[in-house]
Every structure is written in structure tokens, then in C-alpha cells.
Amino acid sequence: MTLSLILACLWAVxxxxxxxxxxxxxxxxxxMVLIxxxxPLVGYVTxxxxxxxxxxxxxxGMSVLRWPVAYLVRRMTGGGDASS
Known part of the structure; x- marks a missing residue:
């Protein structure tokens, strides 16, 4: 297992x-800290x-941080009020 995958597992924990x-x-x-x-960790793994x-x-990572991803998608597509 490479160092990048070990760091990714540690990030998930x-x-x-x-x-x-x-x-x-x-x-x-x-x-925000996790993002x-x-x-950079995803770049290193890649x-x-x-x-x-x-x-x-x-x-x-997106499954762990699903609410920031949903907020970003909602804001980019213009679906609904992004301030709530």
C-alpha cells in the first residue's frame, strides 16, 4: 500500500x-479543513x-462530505435558495 493510500485512509478515519x-x-x-x-490528497493519490x-x-471523500457537495451542486445549477 502506498503512502498516499495510507494518508487517504487516515483522512477518512x-x-x-x-x-x-x-x-x-x-x-x-x-x-472546510477536511476539504x-x-x-491535495486526492491529487497525490491520483x-x-x-x-x-x-x-x-x-x-x-464526496460520500463523507456529501452536504458541501450537495450545496455546491445546488448553487451551480441554481436550484433553490443557496443561503438556507
Whole structure:
């Protein structure tokens, strides 16, 4: 197993632990940190293991961070009020 895949697994564990801890801001700050660390990590995984594994890691990250992805899609397509 490459270093990038080990880091991606560690990122997934940290993301799940962060989701279990109560938060007043509905986990927004933690989601931003996870996104900021996850995007370069997906690039690193893709660089070391190829595009198919990179897409799998991207899909796994999107499943963990599904609300920011849904918000982005809603905002890009213009479907509904993005401020709620």
C-alpha cells in the first residue's frame, strides 16, 4: 500500500471521528479543513496510483462530505435558495 493510500485512509478515519464530535456551527469549520486537506490528497493519490484509484478516493471523500457537495451542486445549477 502506498503512502498516499495510507494518508487517504487516515483522512477518512479523521473525518469520521470529526463527524461524531458535537459542534455548534454544524461542522462547517471541520468540513472546510477536511476539504482543504482532501483536495491535495486526492491529487497525490491520483499521481501515485493512477486516475481510477484517484476517482475512487474522490468518490469516497464526496460520500463523507456529501452536504458541501450537495450545496455546491445546488448553487451551480441554481436550484433553490443557496443561503438556507
Amino acid at each position: 479523521v473525518a469520521n471521528v470529526a463527524a461524531m464530535i458535537p459542534s455548534r456551527d454544524r461542522h462547517r469549520a471541520r468540513a 482543504a486537506t482532501g483536495i 499521481y501515485e496510483n493512477g486516475p481510477w484509484i484517484g476517482l475512487l478516493v474522490l468518490a469516497a
